[in-house]
Amino acid sequence: MSLINSVPEMVLTSKVDAMLNWTRKSSLWYMLFGLACCAIEMMQTGGPRSDLDRFGMAPRATPRVSDLMIVAGTLTLKMALRTKVLYDQMPDPKYVVSMGSCSNCGGLFQLAYSVCDGVDKIIPVDVYVPGCPPRPEALTEGLILLQDKMMNEKWLTRSAPLTVA
Amino acid sequence: MALSKELREAVPAAEAVVSTNAGGEVLKIRAGAAFDAMTYLRNRTDEPFNQLMDLTCVDRVATDRIFEVVYQLRSLDTGRRLMVKASVAQDDPRIASVASIWKSANWGEREAYDMFGVCFEGHPDLRRILLYEEFEGHPLRKSYSYLKRQPLVEERDPIANPWPAKDLEPR
Numbered sequence: 543m544s545l546i547n548s549v550p551e552m553v554l555t556s557k558v559d560a561m562l563n564w565t566r567k568s569s570l571w572y573m574l575f576g577l578a579c580c581a582i583e584m585m586q587t588g589g590p591r592s593d594l595d596r597f598g599m600a601p602r603a604t605p606r607v608s609d610l611m612i613v614a615g616t617l618t619l620k621m622a623l624r625t626k627v628l629y630d631q632m633p634d635p636k637y638v639v640s641m642g643s644c645s646n647c648g649g650l651f652q653l654a655y656s657v658c659d660g661v662d663k664i665i666p667v668d669v670y671v672p673g674c675p676p677r678p679e680a681l682t683e684g685l686i687l688l689q690d691k692m693m694n695e696k697w698l699t700r701s702a703p704l705t706v707a
Numbered sequence: 708m709a710l711s712k713e714l715r716e717a718v719p720a721a722e723a724v725v726s727t728n729a730g731g732e733v734l735k736i737r738a739g740a741a742f743d744a745m746t747y748l749r750n751r752t753d754e755p756f757n758q759l760m761d762l763t764c765v766d767r768v769a770t771d772r773i774f775e776v777v778y779q780l781r782s783l784d785t786g787r788r789l790m791v792k793a794s795v796a797q798d799d800p801r802i803a804s805v806a807s808i809w810k811s812a813n814w815g816e817r818e819a820y821d822m823f824g825v826c827f828e829g830h831p832d833l834r835r836i837l838l839y840e841e842f843e844g845h846p847l848r849k850s851y852s853y854l855k856r857q858p859l860v861e862e863r864d865p866i867a868n869p870w871p872a873k874d875l876e877p878r
């Protein structure tokens with residue numbers, strides 16, 4: 543039986559939660575937030591070779607339509623204020639991926655007078671991707687981990703416990 | 708040396724001394740006469756130093772109780788390079804701005820002001836260039852503790868003091 547003809551007749555059963563989570567995780571729009579050298583690797587991840595579009599991810603230039611903020615690069619104290627404002631502008635549900643040593647913990651600049659050692663001091667982070675810079679494969683794995691995490695969420699249950707994959 | 712003799716005749720108050728260091732010419736001048744000396748160097752008839760390549764500052768408070776303002780000059784006609792140094796006092800670091808002589812001095816002087824607190828008198832717009840307005844102190848001075856931080860937003864230690872669950876869980 544050919545698939546083409548059978549699909550219109552098919553019935554799929556699923557949980558509403560699972561379907562909602564599946565739709566959300568399959569259209570993650572990420573805000574372009576490159577701060578330093580890691581941004582080059584983030585662009586590479588979005589580029590044709592390790593194509594992020596196949597996960598339904600599209601880069602956005604404004605926080606107001608984004609679901610995900612990939613903090614790629616060194617977060618200076620001057621930028622930390624802007625980062626907080628941009629994060630607050632994103633609509634719920636929102637996720638943060640911290641990419642690279644610099645945004646994880648300050649990296650090799652953590653003793654500098656002007657560098658915020660860790661973006662998690664400013665905003666909550668869902669996935670940390672180590673590396674200086676992380677390769678596109680590493681960032682892709684981090685994003686897949688985030689998708690796994692999203693599949694375990696229960697948005698329709700009040701105060702459901704959060705299970706992390 | 709020829710250049711120091713020439714400058715001593717043109718601008719005697721500068722008390723110019725030329726030495727060589729690592730194959731380059733170093734000219735030390737008095738900070739009070741820096742503007743006249745620099746104007747002269749810019750407008751020499753043969754071989755004017757018509758490019759200011761860089762302008763920085765060095766903290767020598769620990770040894771000499773001074774800040775040293777360093778100008779890197781170059782002559783576009785012959786390619787000759789010259790490093791000019793002027794010392795300013797530690798407790799009142801002031802020197803005349805050379806932004807009216809070389810346009811490229813504008814941002815260099817703002818950076819030296821930002822990092823070392825040297826006041827360039829006559830600068831058109833002496834504000835911080837790299838750090839934020841709220842920053843207090845001048846971070847490249849040796850007296851500025853390298854552990855000091857001046858964050859603009861509230862920071863929390865996410866290990867000792869994790870983010871509240873409402874920020875992480877579905878609502």
Ligand code: SF4
Binds near residue numbers: 581641643650673
């Ligand atoms: S982690 Fe490394 S590559 Fe990434 S921003 Fe920091 S220094 Fe650059």
